[in-house]
Amino acid sequence: MKNDVNRQWLLNGRPEETNPVVIEDHFKYAESPRPEIGPGQFLVRSLYLSIDPAMQGWMRQLADYMPAMGMGDVMLGRAVGRVVESNNSDYPVGDLVYGVFGWQDYYVSNGVDRNGVPVNKPPKGAAPQSVLGALGTTGLTAYFGLFDIGRPVPGDTVLVSGAAGAVGSLVGQLAKLAGCRVIGTAGGPKKCDWVVKTLGFDACVDYKTENVLDRIAALAPAGVNVFFDNVGGAVMEAGLANLAMNARVALCGGIAGYTKIIPGPANYMQLVMKRARMEGFLVVDYMPRWPEGVVRMSQWIAEGKLKETVDIAEGFDMAPKALIGLFSGANMGKQIVKIGDDLQN
Numbered sequence: 001m002k003n004d005v006n007r008q009w010l011l012n013g014r015p016e017e018t019n020p021v022v023i024e025d026h027f028k029y030a031e032s033p034r035p036e037i038g039p040g041q042f043l044v045r046s047l048y049l050s051i052d053p054a055m056q057g058w059m060r061q062l063a064d065y066m067p068a069m070g071m072g073d074v075m076l077g078r079a080v081g082r083v084v085e086s087n088n089s090d091y092p093v094g095d096l097v098y099g100v101f102g103w104q105d106y107y108v109s110n111g112v113d114r115n116g117v118p119v120n121k122p123p124k125g126a127a128p129q130s131v132l133g134a135l136g137t138t139g140l141t142a143y144f145g146l147f148d149i150g151r152p153v154p155g156d157t158v159l160v161s162g163a164a165g166a167v168g169s170l171v172g173q174l175a176k177l178a179g180c181r182v183i184g185t186a187g188g189p190k191k192c193d194w195v196v197k198t199l200g201f202d203a204c205v206d207y208k209t210e211n212v213l214d215r216i217a218a219l220a221p222a223g224v225n226v227f228f229d230n231v232g233g234a235v236m237e238a239g240l241a242n243l244a245m246n247a248r249v250a251l252c253g254g255i256a257g258y259t260k261i262i263p264g265p266a267n268y269m270q271l272v273m274k275r276a277r278m279e280g281f282l283v284v285d286y287m288p289r290w291p292e293g294v295v296r297m298s299q300w301i302a303e304g305k306l307k308e309t310v311d312i313a314e315g316f317d318m319a320p321k322a323l324i325g326l327f328s329g330a331n332m333g334k335q336i337v338k339i340g341d342d343l344q345n
């Protein structure tokens with residue numbers, strides 16, 4: 001790529017309410033000149049793009065925590081990059097920075113990202129890809145969702161759906177650190193094997209081939225105390241059917257319902273019978289406490305207690321395919337796309 005070109009993916013169409021599937025035609029490739037910076041501004045060269053299921057909702061303008069995206073706008077998305085030019089002493093050249101910079105090579109900032117949020121600086125020495133995984137919103141979703149909403153105590157049985165995904169793969173490891181027994185659900189034997197043998201979950205149910213309800217009942221005869229749900233749909237119903245008394249359900253996401261319309265859980269009365277609490281949350285609401293989460297996650301990684309789980313697609317052209325792949329389970333761990341070389345390291 002020539003340095004004077006800013007490659008971009010623009011929004012060219014939206015998933016529809018009746019057919020919410022993301023397709024390649026929803027994106028259009030474009031090039032613009034490398035932007036110039038003015039007084040107080042700095043230029044970020046992005047290295048990796050974060051690929052998130054929620055982008056489907058951003059394209060449909062369903063998320064009130066993200067700015068509206070018009071047709072032809074640069075696709076919204078978080079990215080990590082280096083400051084390569086600067087007229088802003090708070091963000092000198094060479095700094096690693098993180099924020100909503102969009103699917104493009106370059107982003108001009110005066111200190112805030114496209115979401116109006118201060119451009120984030122990762123801890124010194126953090127690897128750029130970690131900043132989109134365990135040390136970014138993915139890791140913080142796992143950390144705050146599990147500990148603040150799920151509130152595990154040692155000895156609890158924790159169920160994590162989407163266990164081989166970005167958030168789920170971290171949640172299960174954190175629950176193990178909290179002294180819990182951890183059961184995951186994931187699609188296929190390869191993922192289940194990875195979740196148990198590499199990440200240290202106690203068990204994993206392959207929701208594509210196994211009877212999830214029966215398998216959870218067998219694995220958790222005394223019931224599930226904490227259910228961290230990334231998926232919704234039939235897997236969620238199986239989880240609700242196996243709750244222990246006074247269980248906590250942390251409602252993180254519902255990817256099974258992002259690409260097709262599915263009814264809500266038919267057995268939600270289980271919450272009543274089990275005097276359980278189900279609570280949704282958004283990681284952005286924890287922004288004032290993000291530094292606390294980053295410190296804790298960094299410590300566990302440094303101590304070798306938490307494995308980072310990053311799945312890297314190579315090349316700017318891969319961004320739409322990588323997003324579409326999330327909905328067929330193509331990723332293991334956090335999906336990111338490498339779009340540039342880090343010349344600083």
Ligand SMILES: NC(=O)c1ccc[n+]([C@@H]2O[C@H](COP(=O)([O-])OP(=O)(O)OC[C@H]3O[C@@H](n4cnc5c(N)ncnc54)[C@H](OP(=O)(O)O)[C@@H]3O)[C@@H](O)[C@H]2O)c1
Binds near residue numbers: 185186282329334
């Ligand atoms: N509340 C928040 O603040 C917050 C923040 C970040 C993410 N989230 C949500 O958390 C969930 C996980 O996000 P992530 O970034 O970690 O993504 P992820 O789990 O890495 O993303 C995709 C995975 O979802 C699974 N999947 C796709 N379609 C499915 C279906 N119909 N049924 C069951 N599983 C399906 C696939 O794994 P399999 O191969 O196992 O099917 C796929 O690998 C998403 O729902 C996301 O929207 C919420």
